[in-house]
Structures are given as structure tokens and as C-alpha cells.
Amino acid sequence: MSKHNYSAYSVQDFDNFDCLKISKWVYLALIFILRGYVVWLMSVTNMKDRVGIIQWIYPETSLFYLSLGSGALGIFIVLVLSLRRPNAKGWVKKSWRHGKGILTFALLFDLMICSVGFFYWHLLSLTWLITQTIIVGALIIMLNLSKKFTINIIEFPEPLPDPKKGDEITMNNEQAVQQDERLIILDTETTGINPREGHRIVEVGCVEMINRQLTGRSFHVYINPLFEMDQEVINIHGLTNEFLRDKPLFSQVADDFIEFIKGARLVIHNAKFDIGFMDNEFALLKRNIPNTRDMCTVIDTLHVSKDEFGSPKTLDYLARYYRVDKLVDRTYHGALIDAQLLAFVYVEMTRKQSVLNLSAGSESGDSNAIRRLPAQRTKLKVIQASADELIKHSERLAIVAEKGSEPIWPK
Numbered sequence: 354m355s356k357h358n359y360s361a362y363s364v365q366d367f368d369n370f371d372c373l374k375i376s377k378w379v380y381l382a383l384i385f386i387l388r389g390y391v392v393w394l395m396s397v398t399n400m401k402d403r404v405g406i407i408q409w410i411y412p413e414t415s416l417f418y419l420s421l422g423s424g425a426l427g428i429f430i431v432l433v434l435s436l437r438r439p440n441a442k443g444w445v446k447k448s449w450r451h452g453k454g455i456l457t458f459a460l461l462f463d464l465m466i467c468s469v470g471f472f473y474w475h476l477l478s479l480t481w482l483i484t485q486t487i488i489v490g491a492l493i494i495m496l497n498l499s500k501k502f503t504i505n506i507i508e509f510p511e512p513l514p515d516p517k518k519g520d521e522i523t524m525n526n527e528q529a530v531q532q533d534e535r536l537i538i539l540d541t542e543t544t545g546i547n548p549r550e551g552h553r554i555v556e557v558g559c560v561e562m563i564n565r566q567l568t569g570r571s572f573h574v575y576i577n578p579l580f581e582m583d584q585e586v587i588n589i590h591g592l593t594n595e596f597l598r599d600k601p602l603f604s605q606v607a608d609d610f611i612e613f614i615k616g617a618r619l620v621i622h623n624a625k626f627d628i629g630f631m632d633n634e635f636a637l638l639k640r641n642i643p644n645t646r647d648m649c650t651v652i653d654t655l656h657v658s659k660d661e662f663g664s665p666k667t668l669d670y671l672a673r674y675y676r677v678d679k680l681v682d683r684t685y686h687g688a689l690i691d692a693q694l695l696a697f698v699y700v701e702m703t704r705k706q707s708v709l710n711l712s713a714g715s716e717s718g719d720s721n722a723i724r725r726l727p728a729q730r731t732k733l734k735v736i737q738a739s740a741d742e743l744i745k746h747s748e749r750l751a752i753v754a755e756k757g758s759e760p761i762w763p764k
Contacts, residue, residue, distance in 0.1 A: 376502035378495040386427035386459045389420035419466045426459035457493055464489045536562040537617040540691040541627045542590040544582045548633035553578035555592055558689030560696050572613040573689045575600040603634045615648050620699050622668045624653035675701035
């Protein structure tokens, strides 16, 4: 995929506009910046000791009024967040893309007010200033380390294209697939994002497709990564350390896996991620196994979506666009589940290309020519209902009639 890696996220991480939910560090930073307004609201509800409430957070009330200035930037960010929609105004999108800078400036501005209060007006103790500095520094560091927030501010939510307008994804010549070609729709689950950091595959899910039809053949296996995963990763795919402890090693399933995918064309969403992990596992076996792209050709649906929509789209986005998101239960981010969903997406994604391929392969060369069936063709077999089925059908119609409806089938 692109430099923005969505693979570690599940459907629960995205909001209704297909944008990553805001990082918790953003909310912590906003609470800190807006603490002056929060304290003010608290003081309003306590009329008996309004000053006491303010001094609980601000030892000097003068600082309270100064903090309202830095809090104004926080209110602006909250406004931008509330207006963050696919059809938002241009200034909203531009402001959000500079959200990290605005938050950082607001934090530094707040710290500057505290510093001025200490050095010039002697309104603060040194301990209080040091505490403020540590909090501001920690928030700024975490905002810049948060991958979710970094992706979020770059990938602004975009409106779904209108299917009624005939917007369909087509594939270029290199990506076009022959009708009888064997496709393997593939997905993996891993212990982390980077195999170079020692992360391993914990689940492989594949489904086979020929002539744009699922054959019913699949390859699915859970794998013991030989080390304990963090709870944050477990929350994504739902595979616990205890569950994987008695599962086979990759070396024990590698031959069957290679046999299943060898020579096929792989369809993967974010192929760079999955193939990177697969090649790493092959290399760790030290058996001179070729890289994935030497054994198979690859279609990356993430790149296809980028070509057609202008930016890479998540599997969830494409599933909603093609209205196949309800066909698979994705409570957890499982490999076989995602492979099945991607198969449905791929069929819809390439529907127009399939029509082009069929037309190009016609003997007459005229895509508009009427195709006539031979008169001596085999007649379709008509299966009549059995006596038992007719009785059950009559009983069902009687029940419908008893409930006050008049069945139309007997007419």
C-alpha cells in the first residue's frame, strides 16, 4: 500500500466516514488545553465557592484568565472536529490537516503563559512550572508518535461515490485477469506491523476463485509465533497467546501453503504488507524458497482503489461502496474472514472488466451482436414438487390465511 499502513486496524477503529477514529492523545491534549473552560464550567455549578474551584487548578486566578486565551485554540480544534465530514468546507479540511501543528502551538502557548507568570509576575511556584512543562512535553511527544493520528490527519474522509452514476473500478492491462485463471484471495494476521522487528504471521486465510466464482476450496491455518503478543495486538484480531500456544509452527504448514498458492494469481488488499511477512517466513526456513512474487503474480486491490478513487481505500470502504459489507461478520479482524470479504469486493470491483474480457473474446468480434442459442440445445430439466412438498405448501398457505392475509399463490 502507500506509506499509510492500515493493516493493524480493525473495522472498530474507523468512524462512519471511513476515517480513523481520533487518537486518545488528541483528546488528552484538548482536555489539558481547555482546562480553563472546564474549570469555569465547574465553578458556575458551584456558586458558593467559585473562586475555590478555580484555585484548585490555578493557584493564581490571574493564570486562569490567561489560560482562556490558549484555550481558544482548543475550541477551534473542537469546532473543526465537529465539522469533519466528507462534504466539509475547504477551511475545515485545511485546518484538520494542520491539526497537529495547531495543537502543538496551543500547548506551547499555554506553557509560555505559565512561564511568563512565573518569571515576570511570580504567580507560580517552580514545582508547578516544572509539572506543566513535563505534561506539555509528554503530550507533544505522544501526538507526534501516534501513528493513528498521523494517518488520520492526512487521510481526510471522502464521500462514497454514487453507485447509481455507474462509477466502477476497472483494471489496467497488467491487472486484467483471464476468465479461467486461478485466483487466490489471501489475507494474513500478524503479531505486529514490521517483520524486521521480529514480528510473525499468526493466521493465514485463503479462498480459491476460478471464473470469478468461489470454488469452495480454502486454506486456513493458525500459527504459533513462538512469543507472547501484546494485548493491543490481541484486541485487533482476537487471537490470544493461550489459543495459539498449541498451534503448528510456520515450518510445519509451509509446504501445504506453498502448494496451495503456487502458480496462482494472488489478490491481496495491501499486498506489500502481507507479502513482506510471507517472504520473511520463507527466508526464516532457510530452504531457498523463492519469494512470493517469483511463485505467483499479484493484484493489490489497495493500489487499484487508489488509481480509481484518487487515494487508497480501506477494505471496509470498498465493502460499503459495493454493499457487500453485510455478507461477512467482521467482529474480529480475522484472515479468512477478510479474505472472504475481499473476494466479494473483488467480484464487484472487476465486474466491468469481466464484461470487457467476454466481449473481447467473442468470435464475431462485435460486442453488440445478438448471441443465439442452437435450436437443438438440451432442454432445461423441470423438477416438479413432490406430494409431501405440496401438502406442506398448502399448510403454510392456511397459516398465512389464518393470520388475516390472503395468499396470492393459489390464484
